[in-house]
Amino acid sequence: MKLGRARLGAALLVASASALWRGEPSAAASPPSSAAASPPSSAARPAALSDEACIACHADAARTWQGSMHHASASNSAYETAVYAEPLAFCRRCHAPHGDPSRETGEAARQAGITCTTCHLRPGDARTVLASPRAGPSSAPHGVERSAALGQAVCARCHEFDFPDARGERMQKTATEHRASAYAAVSCASCHMPAAGGHRSHAFAASRDASALARAVSVDAGRDGDQLRFVLEPRGVGHAFPTGDLFRRLTLTVVSEDAAGRPLATKRRYFGRVFGPVRSGGEIVRREIADERLFARTEVTFALAPRTDPTTVRWQLDYERVAFSPTRHPEDAVVEGSVTLARGTLAPP
Ligand code: HEC
Ligand code: HEC
Ligand code: HEC
Ligand code: HEC
Ligand code: HEC
Numbered sequence: 001m002k003l004g005r006a007r008l009g010a011a012l013l014v015a016s017a018s019a020l021w022r023g024e025p026s027a028a029a030s031p032p033s034s035a036a037a038s039p040p041s042s043a044a045r046p047a048a049l050s051d052e053a054c055i056a057c058h059a060d061a062a063r064t065w066q067g068s069m070h071h072a073s074a075s076n077s078a079y080e081t082a083v084y085a086e087p088l089a090f091c092r093r094c095h096a097p098h099g100d101p102s103r104e105t106g107e108a109a110r111q112a113g114i115t116c117t118t119c120h121l122r123p124g125d126a127r128t129v130l131a132s133p134r135a136g137p138s139s140a141p142h143g144v145e146r147s148a149a150l151g152q153a154v155c156a157r158c159h160e161f162d163f164p165d166a167r168g169e170r171m172q173k174t175a176t177e178h179r180a181s182a183y184a185a186v187s188c189a190s191c192h193m194p195a196a197g198g199h200r201s202h203a204f205a206a207s208r209d210a211s212a213l214a215r216a217v218s219v220d221a222g223r224d225g226d227q228l229r230f231v232l233e234p235r236g237v238g239h240a241f242p243t244g245d246l247f248r249r250l251t252l253t254v255v256s257e258d259a260a261g262r263p264l265a266t267k268r269r270y271f272g273r274v275f276g277p278v279r280s281g282g283e284i285v286r287r288e289i290a291d292e293r294l295f296a297r298t299e300v301t302f303a304l305a306p307r308t309d310p311t312t313v314r315w316q317l318d319y320e321r322v323a324f325s326p327t328r329h330p331e332d333a334v335v336e337g338s339v340t341l342a343r344g345t346l347a348p349p
Helices: 051-057 059-066 077-085 089-095 107-112 116-120 153-159 174-179 188-192 210-215
Strands: 128-131 143-146 160-162 170-173 217-224 227-234 249-257 263-280 283-291 298-303 312-324 334-346
Touching: 051 059, 051 116, 059 116, 077 089, 077 312, 116 128, 153 160, 153 174, 153 188, 160 174, 170 174, 210 334, 217 312, 217 334, 227 249, 227 312, 263 298
Parallel strands: 128 143
Antiparallel strands: 160 170, 217 227, 227 298, 249 263, 249 312, 263 283, 312 334
């Protein structure tokens, strides 16, 4: 059986109130800085804003957003395959916020994905745009509320959430990881929205950007006879690596070869979340039993079987997007996409 994202747990309950704005300080609790806000006077009340309007006036932001996974959140094949297997309102509320979550996503909401208004407008207020904090008035023809929430709390609405059953376990936990990291004081947007041509990029390339992924970890490989030692160190990552989807992982593969280049042995080490059977009430459910992703500098050792002839070792570190695991063996996982982050050779001693 395919063990989908939601079905990793016990019987599903219908997720009722997964309000995307829950947990975020309300406008009343964190007033915008007074100098910056431009509350519309009742005389010149701007019209309600739509995505079409934002896109028409902000071509630069629109161009980078167009190629983003946010725009493709309901139409990319990995999501469409997964939601076909688990057709839940829970999934649609987040991936297709413009549709009716209780039915199959309609074409307009599927094409739209996560849009300008999803991130920049608060529910019930289609006239005031959330913007990042900075001093000085705004020349915008619409209301502007400056709030640090845009670059952080808004992200956490979707990048941190529980499984849809009532077990209280996180399906993704990027915001929690971020708070516990050395970069807790740096917002998500500071790292994920670099300046591009005077504007902030809305591309959020992340796992589709092979060179950014490769820069995010360094590998130091060493060998002492039959003993191999690897030191993996995340670089400038503000959370676990990988973060996000629960099936992401890094795989370190080590292959020893004899003098003629014939493979002798292959060993692997996985850095991911491990889900396994746990007794809960009268039932056996699958829960996270270990989190083996990279959080800090991590040392890994392998011992080769002793041999008298010279053995060469080839190694490689891959970043893998996993669709699902049919068994509890990580080597059986169905890999949807993978990027090689580093590789090398350790010559015979
Ligand atoms: C009629 C044109 C128009 C429309 C429609 C429009 N904007 Fe703007 N917006 C502007 C202009 C002009 C500025 C000021 C110059 C700038 O910062 O680019 C601005 C500023 C902004 C800012 C920066 C505010 C600041 O001072 O930091 C954000 C964020 C923003 N708009 C987002 C949006 C979003 C999201 C939408 C749709 C919900 C939208 N805008 C709709 C014209 C428009
Ligand atoms: C995933 C959430 C998200 C989506 C979707 C999104 N934005 Fe933004 N946008 C942000 C954040 C966060 C910032 C502030 C970045 C910073 O300055 O820290 C921002 C900044 C901006 C700015 C001001 C900075 C600049 O580049 O000029 C504009 C204008 C803007 N967005 C327009 C848009 C438009 C138009 C769309 C839709 C095509 C859109 N945004 C979609 C999160 C989002
Ligand atoms: C409405 C929900 C929502 C909001 C708000 C949101 N995201 Fe996302 N984000 C998603 C979804 C869903 C995806 C993945 C789409 C997919 O792969 O199917 C995604 C993808 C991403 C990715 C790419 C991940 C990858 O593997 O390449 C990054 C980076 C990201 N988001 C960062 C942010 C940041 C930073 C913010 C806040 C400024 C933010 N997101 C706000 C839902 C959201
Ligand atoms: C100090 C910088 C930094 C901060 C802060 C940060 N990230 Fe990241 N993030 C990275 C790097 C580096 C990567 C991996 C390389 C890449 O994909 O760009 C990454 C990757 C990701 C990914 C793709 C999955 C993966 O691990 O490859 C997502 C999703 C994401 N970040 C979301 C967030 C969210 C949401 C926040 C805030 C809660 C955040 N990030 C804060 C640097 C940061
Ligand atoms: C609260 C928001 C939220 C809910 C609910 C949610 N997701 Fe996601 N999903 C995300 C975010 C955020 C990402 C991007 C994280 C990343 O790229 O690592 C994502 C990524 C994905 C991906 C891409 C994985 C990859 O490696 O490319 C798939 C597929 C997916 N989700 C399917 C689902 C399905 C199916 C459900 C329902 C069982 C679901 N999601 C429920 C927020 C959500």
